[in-house]
Amino acid sequence: MALTSWKAFNFIDVSPVKLPEDSSSIFDSDLSSICTGSANLFVGTTDGFVHIVSSAFRIVRSFKAHDTGSITHMRQINDTALLVTLAEDLSNEPVLKVWALDTEKKDGGPRCLSTVSVQNARRQFPISAFAAVDDLSQVAVGFANGSVTIIRGDLIHDRGARQRIVFESEEPITGLETQTGAVTTLYISTTSRILTLVIAGRGQGQPARVLEDTGCGLGCMTLDREGGDILIAREEAIFTYGPRGRGASYAFEGPKTSIDAFRDYVALVCPPKAGTGKSDPLRKYTASPAEDIFGTTTFTLLDTDLKFIAHSEALVSPMKRIFMEWGDLFLLTTDGKIFRYREKTLQQKLEILYERNLYILAINLAQKIGIDPLQQNAIYRKYGDFLYQRGDYDTAMQQYLRAIDNTEPSQVIRKYLDTQRIHNLIEYLEELHDHGRATVDHTTLLLNCYAKLKDTSKLDSFIKAPGELKFDLETAIAMCRQGGYYEQAAYLATKHGENDMVVDILIEDSKKYAEAVEYIWRLDPEVAYHNLMKYARVLLTHCPERTAELFKVYYSGQYRPRTEVEQSSEPQEQPTSTVQSLAALLPLRYMHVGTRTQPPAETPETATDEDRVEETLPDYDIPKPRTAFSAFVDHPKEFIDFLETLVQQADLKQDAKVDLFTTLFEMYLDTAKGKKDAAEREEWETKAKKLIEGKDIPISTSNVLLLSDLSNFREGSTLVREQEGLRLDIFRSFTSAKDTQGAIKALRRYGPDEPQLYVDALTYFASSPKILEEAGDELDAVLQRINQDGLLSPLQVIQALSNNAVVTMGRVKKYLSDNIDRERKEITTNRRLITSYKSETETKQQELDHLTTQPVVFQSRRCQSCGGTLDLPTVHFLCKHSFHERCLNKLDDDAQCPVCAPTNATLRAIRQRQVDSADQHDLFKGELSRSRDRFGVVSEFFGRGIMRPQSTME
Known part of the structure; x- marks a missing residue:
């Protein structure tokens, strides 16, 4: 087995416990056993007493537990008020008692619930190990002679207990531990073997099973209650065991006299080695100079999972007992002194590791303890800073990523921007977005990095990632646009x-x-x-x-x-x-x-579902056509097409119709104006003309005139004036534009209905030599029409032609000669009429004289009224008309001939009107000033009798 390298730290604070005077004596040589539970310390002595000690190490209570023997083993059951004591002397069988600490007897001591004498095959062998299950249903007692006795029964209520020796061997029993679960297993250690025995559940009654043919010394087996494993301390290492056999092992060489589990640590007591100890590789961690000289015992706390020594010290006095209570570990030495071993805070331990740059160990320690992830992230961040300083940027980034939840991103980003580690920076920014911690600036930076590397695939995967949006949308779009994506x-x-x-x-x-x-x-x-x-x-x-x-x-x-x-x-x-x-x-x-x-035409029967869906889409407010006009600037062709489409709609509103027709008319004229080819220009003008033809056109007259004038579209102006009856304006528009041919056309078209046009034409033709030349023979036609209709007198014609000295006398010679001949004929005719009128007047005057002076003979035979033969009485009038008196309605002095009366009345009325209007000189002057034909006015007034010779007036 290879030796594992153990790092040593000072994670434990050691302090001596100051014992009160009244309790210091019990920790001296009389102490025979110790156990803890219910926040108390239970001390058994050689004289059979049990002392209950508080956390202040004061004796709270003492009672006599056994009359004979020394209390060698005790256990407080599961933090309850039950205490098990086991006392022995070699002359008698060991006695086991169960105490109810919460029930007192009359003498003030606790009540003993049950007492059992423990059987052993050979009495002279002492008890070497003791174990009990949590419910106290079974108790195991091991002896130095190699036997193990199981006591089963209701020891709490003293309802009988059975004993049985379940294991015997030649080697002494060095440890007993129980492990509960589906079955209850008893672990037995001897000096040469490790065995398991099922004492409850499936497999009970079968012989003990050997786990390993190597045992351990007394006190070198313990139960790790947190991990559930059995710990065995041997000289070469620390071993773990479970029901199926040996588990992990941790190399730690050296003799060991005690092993205990304290929190995450394994507490070892190591006596001095038999030799000098210079060859021990762990000597540098576990030994002090005094130990090298005197060979003292060492006390060590190991973290077997993380492979480090949390504490190691040389004991001045040998260890007597180790116990754990109140969250600390206590060590009792043979001289009666107690030392408290308190674990440092996590932060203190981390600071120690930081000082030695042991960040991985710090991380493992934090994970093992299970601290808050935010606190773990602080360690990752420190580790990342350390690796960054060493130039290990990739590994440092891994640590920063692990600490991303509570790390200020700018601290990391700034580092990698300075070193231009763009790949690491991208990795960090992507993680920020995955954790939802990215800001607009982070998104901008990430997209810039993608753009700099031209990594389109990563950019696509970033923006097309499924799930919720992990970045600011507007920023991402803006950056993609700036980068050309x-x-x-x-x-x-x-x-x-x-x-x-x-x-x-x-x-x-x-x-x-x-x-x-x-x-x-x-x-x-x-x-x-x-x-x-x-x-x-x-x-x-x-x-x-x-x-x-x-x-x-x-x-x-x-x-x-x-x-x-x-x-x-x-x-x-x-x-x-x-x-x-x-x-x-x-x-x-x-x-x-x-x-x-191009789809085929669909009938309602063949229409698809899609078509029906589109037909049911909601309508929208159609904007006014004029809102689109500005968009078509510089696009006349499309604009005309747009306008032509809209004007064909049947349901146009009046204002829209006016806008469309007016604009389309303007576009037609503008297009025609830009055409150089006469045929094309005429085509567009024809289209414009069609828009303003007919009645009720939507375009106002003023707009037509304005647009026509701006585009030199005379036909438009003409057509509107025709519709409005403004023929004089049409002609004058041509004359003002010096359009002689247009004026001639207008004269020929409108002259018969507007005689005044001939007068205006005469003036226009005589305005300049050029116009006169363009007019040609039209001047003669105008003069002829003026002459025929009597529109102007020859004198007025001469005055009109003489204003500009354009028309020569030779040009109007024929007109003048014709007028002179006509005037001569009229004079001759007038003279003849005058002679005739004078002769007639004389004849009439003679008749009047004859009637007034001579008798009149009436020869009429018939009545002018009834046609009958005249008979008396008869009435005769000087007009030679005769009537029966009876045929006349009225006969007096003023009687008139019924036949001649109407004619006479008419003549009298004419004469009366002449008399009444003889003084209307102002009317005559007004008419004379307004009319160009003043001779005509004079003739009219003379004809009406308004003007008469002086003699007549008199």
Whole structure:
């Protein structure tokens, strides 16, 4: 057996016990046995007395236990009030008594429950060992002659006890110990063997079984109550035994006279060696200079599990008894002195180990004791610091990881940042996240480390770890984006529902615009709208078709989140893959990934469940069309397509309809204006014209006029003015724009209904030589129309043409000659009429004179009223009309001819009006100032009789 290296420490504080004067005598030579229990010390003496001693080592109680013999063995049963004493003298059989310490007799002593004389084959041999089970149902007594007697029965109630010698041998019995469990086993040690005997349970009655053919000395066997093993001390080592045989052994050479189990320690008393002792390898730990000289006895406390010596000292006086009580170990020497051995606190022991850099032993010690994990972590941290100082960074990190729960992370991180041990740093940061102790800074640092090493696999495993999130989400996404790990950032954002951030990554970082559009199309309406408007211009620049299509679908109220990845036909910088990899993370029902082909038309009978699910999705508030207009800046083609789609909707609100038609009209004109090819320009202008044709167009007149004017779209302005009846404005718009051909067209179209246009045209044609040249023969046509309709007098025409000196007399020679000829003809005609009117007037005047001066002959034969033959009485009028008197309604001085009365009344009314209006000079002047044809006004007033010659007025 190899010798184990034992480290020696001073983990025990030794102090002498000051005994009171009244109790010091019992620890002298009269003491024959000691036992402990119930926080008391029981001392048996050679005269048969039992003294109960308190923790202050004062005698609490004494009683006479045995009349004869010395009390050689005692035991207090299981911290109860039962005490077993065994006294012997060689002349009689040993006597065993059981005492009830809580019951007193009349004399004040405890009551003896039972008394048994122990049988032995040969009386002259003393008792060498004693053991009892916890319930006192069996007691074993070993003798120096090699026999063991078992006493069975109810010793507490004294209901009879049976004795039997269960073992006999040639070797003296050196120790007895009982072990209870499924069976009760009695361990027997002799000077040459170790045996077990079942005294209760299965196997009872069978002979003792030999565990080992090597025994031990007297006092060299004890029971480790905490571990349950039997400890045997031999010269070469310490051995452990169980029911099945020998267990672990611990090499510790040297003679031994006593072994005891104290807490986690084994207490050994080692007498001086027979030789000089210089060859003992443990001499340096167990011996002192005085021991080398005088060969003194040593007392040692061993921790057999951790292989160290907790205490070792040379005893000045030989050991007499060892006992444990009140949490300490006590040693009684032969000179009656007692020494207390108290274990140091854990912290004190750890400090001792720290001083010697024995951190592994400190850790093992702490684990064995089972201290708080936080206290253990402090040891790991110290050990890690020690290893770090030595440059063993990997092992130090292992210790820091074990102490991670109560270690300030910055202390460790700073160390490894300084030494640039990035792999160790990653390991520590990962553990921080696993323990949920990572902060935003820790996540940032870890991701930076991954990025520095370009370790994509570790980064993936970190962010895709199952279970709850172990890091700050926003920080992780931000760091992945900064490091260029866009797929990982998108994965995190998608997995945790940060859809806005996914779109940001696809567009701003990955530049995967088509995938961004597809991703937006898979979101809920509100989220999709937010992202669409945020990146509309960017997406329209790179994916105009798909983005415009999304706009049309959304603003027409037909938007539904897609459940399939649709392959875009637009070119991309990178292949489409992100949406496919993220599709499974989207919280959409019936989600699946694939490339969509054009599906066949479905009837209600063939519609799938997925289609029905989509149809039942909740509606969303359709935004006003104008909110999308700004997004289409620099994208007129897509904008026009968007507008044309929306204007076809039947349920448009009035305000939306106005916005759409007005904007579409503007876009048509703007596109036409930018076309160089006349045919293309005319095509777009035709589209614009169709929007403003007809009645009840949504575009206001002012907007049409403004937009048409800005785009030089004359047809638009013309069409609106036509609809509003503003023909003069149409013509003037052409003249103001110097558009002679347009003015001519307008004149030909609107002139018949608006004669004033010919007057305006005359002025316009005569405004400049260029315009006159462009007008050509149209001037003659205008002059002819003015002349035919009498719109201007020749003098007014001459005045209008003479303003700019553009039209020469030769240019209007024909007009002037025609007018002169016409005027001459009118003068001739007027003169002829005047002559005729004068002749008629003279004739009328003669008739009046004849009627007033000459008799009148009436020759009418019939009545002008009834047509009958005239008979008396008859009435004749000067107008040569005759009537029966009876045919006239009224006949007086003012009677009038019924035939001529209406004509006469009309003439009188005309004459009266002329008289009444003879003084309305202001009206004449006003009309004259407002009219360009002043001669016409004069003629009209003369015709109405308002103006008449002075003689007439008089």
